[in-house]
Amino acid sequence: MHRFIVVGGGAGGLELATRLGDRYGAQKKKGGTRAQVTLVDRYPTHIWKPLLHEVAAGSMDPFTQELEYAAQARWHDFEFQQGELTGLDRANRRLMLSPVVDDDGAELLPARELEYDTLIIAIGSTTAFFGVKGAAEFSLALDTVGQAERFRKRLIAACMRAEHQVHEPVESRPGPGTSTSSEPRIQVAIVGGGATGVELSAELRNTAQVLSAYGLHKLDPRHDVGIVLIEAGPRILPALQERVSTATAELLTKLGVKLMIGETVAEVAPGIIRTASGHTVRADLTVWAAGIKAPPILSELDGLPVNRLGQLNVRRTLQTEIDDNIFALGDCAACPWPGNERNVPPRAQAAHQQASFLMKALAARLDNKPLPEFAYRDFGSLVSLGHFSAVGNLMGGLIGGNMLIEGLFARFMYMSLYRLHIAALHGYARMVLDTFAHWLRRSTLPRVKLH
Template sequence: MHRFIIVGGGAGGLELATRLGDRFGSTDEKTPPKAQVTLIDRNPTHIWKPLLHEVAAGSMDPFTQELEYAAQALWHGFEFQQGELVGLNRAKKTITVGPLRDEHVGELLPERELEYDTLIVAIGSTTHFFGVEGAQQNSIALDTVGQAELFRKRLIAACMRAEHFAPEPVAAGADDAEDEPGVDPVPRIQVAIVGAGATGVELSAELRNTAQVLSAYGLHKLDPKHDIGIVLIEAGPRILPALQERVSIATAELLTKLGVKLMTGETVAQVSRDSIHTASGKMIRADLTVWAAGIKAPAILTNLDGLPTNRLGQLTVRRTLQTEIDDNVFALGDCAACPWPGNERNVPPRAQAAHQQASFLFKSLERMLQGKPLPEYTYRDFGSLVSLGHYSAVGNLMGGLIGGNMLIEGLFARFMYMSLYRLHVAALHGYARMVLDTVAHWLRRSTAPRVKLH
């Protein structure tokens, strides 16, 4: 029996495990599986990573959106093992999964060695701090639900404290340090977001809504717009540098209307507990700092039995998604450096790329088991969408969707953005259950506050 092991239960990895399980696995003890499909992840649950900014802002309760890997495995005929990839032996075709520990109980599972015939690495990416002094210690990344929840709780605590304690004097030389006629007052709380990519931009807009809702529910009596400041810092000349300039301009206009301060062309040199220092000599007050300035592949990939990686630590793969020196090891998603024909850069690390690669690889692995040659993957860019919370959305549609390139914003863009997540749910559960999940989500939202208040 052929043994598939998929390491990483993100958008691409979980979709691939689900489809392979449906095709080759078995949910009935009386029916033997055609292949053994195993999913490995260090967490017990899955959440779509692009939703983490909503978790951080409190506008989404993660526990209503998380999916238990063990349940998905039972429903779709694959096996789930919890643990972290710590080693690979390509000669023996084995991977080593580290021990699973609980902070209260101790070791739950020992270190294990699992055999494979085909290995698919899909462990995603992690935050890149670029060696900036104090960045990792004094800012919060949004890689996990735990980090997003930590930021949300600290934001609520900061709002409650600011209402009952006099503000501390602003350090001399700090950005916007003095009140002057015609100038907005210094905020009682200031949230600084480093990195104006999709995560930073979406979080800044979502936080403006959070500030208003927390005030409406009486958690603080601060002015949501003037007492709670949001600063978005970007090293490049414009926000959303990876997207088209007209999308960037439209988004900047919307954020400015929401009262988000944009600082472009400012490279962060140091992050302290309550301030950010830039290379140009500016000091920006920051009661809370979120680091969303870039991503890199997990460090383990550079130690996987000689598999080649690029400068970001991604596994370099051919267009078949096979690694350069081992036909039995594949990689997809953010952790894979895949060529993009006709472009100087590789396939971008986006959810749509992971979704496409999972669908492509499912068909490729079927052909492989039939002894047929593997096809080559070509990324299809359908455009990019950025959510600005319930206020709006903005983006561009490209290629096969409209046969050209079109800037969209407003309600239509918001609908398109929401549909991306629904398509992910459909890939995991089918369209019927996706519709039921959408209705259930709407009913929950109709009987709960728009922001998690505790």
């Protein structure tokens, strides 16, 4: 029986394991299976990574959106093994997993070795701090639910502390829309003007308004809670078209987000950020969203070649350069993009396309047929600005050209991306039920998590 192991339960890895389980698990029930499928991840639950900025802002409760890998495995006929990838023995086709411990440090699962015939690595990416002094120590990344929740709790605590430090009676304070000082009482600095930084800045403006409306703090949500977005390049959203970037910058400015363009962060220290040009920015909370890199473990996997970003070099078949038994997809793979100077971009749509491609490629591998080559199709990009708006561009096969979209239509398209991910995991019928259930929850709960 052929042993497929998928390492990494992100968007691409979980979709692939689910579809492989559906195909070969159904054959197992009929007594004619040719393969068994195992998913490996260091965490017990999955959440769609593009939602983490909403978790950080409190506009999404992660516990209502998390999916337990063990349950998904039961429903779709694959096996789940929790543990972190720590090593690889290519000669004997084995991978090593770390022990799993609980919150108190007690061991739940021992270190293990798993044998494979085909290994698919899809462990995503982590935040790149680029060696900036103090960045890793004094700023928060948004790679995991735990990090996003930590930021949200720190934000609420900062608001409560700022309110407690105001000594004058409530009736003597300035009303909404006025301020006794140009300096906000709380300032959040976001380093990096990519999609994560832009989306978080807009969500935080909404969070400040909601927290004030519910009486959690009585600070002016626009003037007392400052948001600064720092981007080293000449514009925000550098990976998207300039007209999308311009439209987004205009919307953020209207929301009261201060944009610092062309400023490279030289140091992050407690309460401040220093830039290479000599500016000092006050920062009660600092979020680092300036870039990504591949997890360090990839450069330690028994000689598999990696690029300068630490990604596994793969051919257009998504096989690694020196081992036909190992595939890689998503952010951790450096996949060629013919006709372009760069590789396939690290986006959710690329991981989804690669998962769909591998379903066909792995079936051909079982039949000892030649593998097809992956061809990435760029359908455009969308950036959410919370309930305020959304912007983006549609490209290629969707409209036969390139079109800038914004407003309600762009917001609808953005929300549809997540629903398509749910459909890939559970089918369209359950996706519709999940959407309805989500709407019911939002109708009976505050728009922002308040504790």
